[in-house]
Amino acid sequence: MAKKITGPQILTANRLSDGMVVFLSADGTWRASIDAADVARTEDSASALEARAATFVQTNEIVDPYLIAVEETDTGAVPVAFRERRRIAGPSVQAAFNGQSNGSLAFAG
Amino acid sequence: MYRYDEFDTTFVRQRVDQFRDQVDRRVSGELTEEQFRPLRLMNGLYLQLHAYMLRVAVPYGTLNSRQMRKLAFIADEYDKGYGHFTTRQNIQYNWPKLPDVPNILDHLADVEMHAIQTSGNCIRNVTADQWAGAAGDEVEDPRPYAELMRQWSSLHPEFSFLPRKFKIAVTGAASDRAAIAYHDIGLRLTRSANGEIGFEVLAGGGMGRTPMLGVTVRDWLPKDELLAYLEAIMRVYNLHGRRDNKYKARIKILVHELGAEEFTRQVEEEYKRIDAPRVMPPAQELVRIKDYFAPPVYEDLPDQSPELARCMSDDADFAQWVDRNVVAHKQPGYAIVNISLKPVGGVPGDASSGQMRAVADLAEQKSHDEIRVTHEQNLVLPHVRKSDLYGVWQTLKTHGLADANIGLATDIISCPGLDYCALATARSIPISQDISRRLGDISRQRDIGDLKIKISGCINACGHHHAGHIGILGLEKRGEEYYQITLGGSGDETASIGEIIGPGFSSETVTDAVETIVDTYVGLRQDGETFLDAYRRLGPNPFKEAVYATH
Ligand code: HEM
Ligand code: SF4
DSSP: OOOSSSEEEEEEEEEEOOOOEEBBBBOOOSSSSSSBBBBBBHHHHHHHHHHHHHHHTTTEEEEEEEEEEEEETTTEESSSSSHHHHHOOOOOOOOGOOOOTTOOOBOOO | OOOOHHHHHHHHHHHHHHHHHHHHHHTTTSSSSSHHHHHHHHHTTTEEESSEEEEEEOOGEEEEEHHHHHHHHHHHHHHSEEEEEOOOOEEEEEEEGGHHHHHHHHHHHHHOOOOOOSSSSOOOEEEEEETTTTTTBBBBBBBBHHHHHHHHHHTTTSSSSSOOOBBBESSSSOOOOSGGSSSEEEEEEOOOOTOEEEEEEEEBBTTTTTOOEEEEEEEEEEEEGGHHHHHHHHHHHHHHHHOGGGGGHHHHHHHHOOOOHHHHHHHHHHHHSSSSHHEEEEEEEEHHHHHTTTOOOOOOOOOOOHHHHHHHHHHHHHHHHHHEEEESSSSTTTEEEEEEOTTTSTTTTTHHHHHHHHHHHHHHHHTTTEEEEEETTTEEEEEEEEHHHHHHHHHHHTTTTTOOOTSSSSSSOOOOOGGGOOTTTSSOOHHHHHHHHHHHHHHHHHHSSSEEEEEEEEOOOOOGGOOEEEEEEEEEEETTEEEEEESSOOSSSOOOOOOEEEEEEEEEHHHHHHHHHHHHHHHHHTTOHHHHHHHHHOOOOHHHHHHHHOO
């Protein structure tokens, strides 16, 4: 069944091992950075993203996957919802404690 | 303090072993997330926005130095070098990794601690005054009764499947520091006209989306009838409490719908049917429990310390700290030291591992090895000799722990909000930091006087905003955070629920609004009148006018 969407979508989840926020990228890996996130622009491709994410739930790499609506800007995809923007940015306090914004923490999928 | 008996020790170790096995099975894929989630929640492990969070219980908010050092060790070894003390008198770690959690729990068990979330619709951990056993205004130490209720409720099958979770708080003093009116059941040890000690019993309080104050169902109950009377309350609740609607299932709704009088009548009716002596614990059991909470062996000291007086007159900063952070102890020559975890612009309740160790050392050397965690997200050294206060203060100062702001405008309670919490609708910590910086000047704070600002990041009200003199609730509207302000709330013996003053504010303007409210108070107060007193005299209008005229 095709997914009803209102605009471009990306797929996010939390990594099972440490809960880190991750995004499904086009090369099939989960990355901490949103920059490489695979953007679905049609309902079929959104459903396909969900189906791909489900396989990673099966293999216990991620939990709680879901689509989030993004706006495509010159600098990349930006979530529409305030909550998701905050979730990606990590705590706005204690930058030193904040491991989230480090985009290099990809892991193989 | 309460020590584990053999049963407790075995139980906690078994739970750690079980959880280790469950984590293994989760990681290997044998358990799905749906199967694992309730298991991890039972062990205090949440998945928040960016990471797991482990909530470690601190029963009655009481810790010894060994336990505090262990908490510091865990912060360094398994987290990012800090922990967050919460309004539930717990500590939360914000960054544990799933495979490490069983090891953390093993370390905790080494010092008789655990993260077993007494979750579910049962009677939760009973909370007590953070100065219990030390406070000068105390009628009797409430903790033995808290422990008695814990044992009674955990063994009671009838109360394991309540309509909803159930929270009890108990205080032994006239000044209510346990917010008893905001609990399902609140208890206050008090003296009757002829001097006998008993309980005042309140029921039906709570925060959350429908805040309500508990009503007094009994002015005075003989101490040894406590459990029988509680049983009567629980039975009436169990019989009527609404199980059909999660938001209406709390006892506060029942008390509200029946009316206080009818609820009380039914409780008293039920109480007559209870065979009180059967419910009573044997006298020697209470004695056994009381032994655990026996006061430390104090030195015989004169109440006045000339040394303290001299240091206070020589050092104005120290004198200010004593004025705000030190309170009267029962024992002559001793004092209760409150350690602020609210540096100006800091994160309320956060402590680094170094700070935890410093407090542990001080407790060991100067406070009969005792530390308390307060629901206001601060720490306490409950039994310090007055002559040691200057030294204690100097040590605290070197660790950034000597802010002299207890009970002042920057002693803000804030829940984690959208910086950590998956349920949040808005951030709360940055708002508290902004307000703290704005009002941070210590002479200004001292001029403003007693002021409780409390902030929650969603309607669950973990930051107690309903009980704030100034309460702030973070919400979201059309993709933006906005903040609703309530005024006139209080969690003390004159408990009241804050009232919304009007439309909310953006994250950019909420601090201005708070400052305007504070300035309005300063302009209108009478001699010696606190913010809360002034609000109660003036009502919301002058504050509304000031705030909405300028915004
Ligand atoms: C970050 C993870 C947290 C989650 C997921 C969470 C969730 C919740 C929820 C769902 C409720 C409402 C329950 C109900 O009304 O039945 C609640 C209530 C409460 N929470 Fe939290 N909370 C969290 C953190 C905290 C923290 C850090 C504190 C202490 C600062 C706290 C203190 C409280 C208190 C005191 C209540 C009771 C309010 C009442 O009387 O109804 N919580 N929490
Ligand atoms: S009040 Fe809401 S945002 Fe704050 S900790 Fe509780 S659930 Fe989270």
